[in-house]
Amino acid sequence: MSDSLDSRQLDRYSRQLMIDGFDESDQRTLLSSRVLVVGAGGLGSAAIQYLAAAGVGTIGIVDEGRVKRSNLQRQIVHGVDDIGEPKVDSAARFVDALNPDVTVEKHPVRVTSETVESLLEGYDAVVDALDNFPARFLVNDAARLAGIPFVHGAVYGFEGQMMAFRPGGPCYRCLLPAAPDDDAIPSGEPMGIFPTLPGTIGCLQATETLKHCLEVGEVLDDRLLRYDASDATFTRTPLERRPECPVCGPDGITAVDDVDYDDRCRISE
Template sequence: MAMTATEKQRYARHLSLAEIGAAGQSRLKNSKVVVIGAGGLGSPSALYLAAAGVGKLALVDYDVVDLSNLQRQVLFTNADVAQSKVAAAAKRLAALNPDIEVVAHDLQLTADNILDTLREYDVVIDGTDRVSTRYLINDACVILGKPLVSAAIHRFEGQALTYLPERGPCYRCLFPNAKDGQVPNCADAGVLGVLPGVMGSIQATEAIKLILGIGELLTGRLLTYDALTTRFDEFTVARRTDCAVCGEHPTILTPQDAVPKSKTTAAQRALISHSTPRQLQLRLGSAAESTTPILLVDVREPHEFERGHLAGCVNVPIGELAARMDELVASLSGSSRGRSSRPDVVFVCRSGGRSLQACEMAVGARLTAVPINLDGGLLAWARDVDPEFVVAPV
């Protein structure tokens, strides 16, 4: 189909590139890309894909715009706060390029709807921040045979990988076992606002190259970017023959629902005990004569721990807890030598969320009879017990 005069003008800088030209621009126009997650990564990738003239551009998200999103989610403005993300994004993208079709999927992807949602698109961009959703998307793309451009961000670091069906490793080849909670998300760990701008732009670049069939893709190469040192690195990643979804004998043949947030049952959850800051203060004060000693475990990131922590606390970041559970069990049996009973384990974090996850993991691993959560975390401790206590920002 011939290009209109306005299209010729709009895409003039693409048309002058020999690698794109009129034929490439027409390929972009005939392509369909779906961006999952209208957030930090989805914002720049959707904006650039719309600007580049991708003919059909879909966004999937079920959230509303929050004021704290605007630090990095450049699709939105102040006026969009409390609005549906995909609706606001669709309006913005249509304003940027009225010649393309923008589709808003206001839904949460599940094992039941993901194949139907992704089926019609040529390229999938994963801009989500939840590990379990990442696996769901990866598995759906492997099953559908769709290229997938993944990226992830954490504090000052980003990474990206492009999966090509039959040609390279998938996300599950790279991380066979990660689970939600082991990788803190933006809300827990914080993120430099411009970082997703870099990584999301890389995702858009990969998608455009893929559609045009030019250049080299990040297939079998994990790209990492450290914004603090301004260093890009890459690591060769091989396809795993024993991968559960793309390997020789796959065990995942249909998408599986996101790993539940917690595998603990209600009965197990009932084994978790809760402590207010004042109760913990009383317990610590009387620990010397108490029959049951206390082990305090701070599950925040080391940079948060260094800024201020409770006396006698050990630091085991939530992401390392599963791997270091044996070490903790050993320290428990060590410290209980000569005592009448094993210590109670109290988990603490900034606001009580990560520590509750830690309690659930401790119940699952039978670390202690009754793990105790410091409800409200160290923020509550500073408020109710020790106003001088410094709680590092995340």
């Protein structure tokens, strides 16, 4: 990569280059950054848009699904003409049209214990834009073992939450050791979601990911941020590492394929 931005890039990124303390070297850092977004649905749509617009040079997109009409209420990187197409293809076309500086790496595969390590390899951060607990726990576990930040986000109804789980701090299992019962929170099944909510949480995920890549600001890695769209309230809850955590604790696992995940994603020896 060139040591300086060209005239087109200076114009394109001019508004962020006006920020105090943000200069061309920071933009070059973004252009050399590699971020994996796991899920190209509602959360992923917002995160992908803003990571690409900001100039993250390589964005990996993992999703095995195809665009459905019911997705279009909230998954804004897809359009009517994309119905039936693989989501990774639709999202990649969106990014290509938005920013030619960005390379998209498409991964139209299911996240499994056999694929997760290779999917994460070479990325600086992973954005959790998943809609089911088994994949979310698996990516958290693999990301922690690989030393990669796991920028979590989730939405349901009017409520959403996010947190950047980074090496050295708590991981997702410190927040939720196992998946809740099926009758508590649906996982992987159609559920009601307020249309703008994934955009709100996905943008926050993109924000924390950019801050991590740039090493600026105070990354939200020790507090869980919750948002209730019904009354526009945010709450932050401190979170610490659990010594007994089976992933980031002193006796944690060493590989995802060394353990069995039961129906509630618990790690059993």
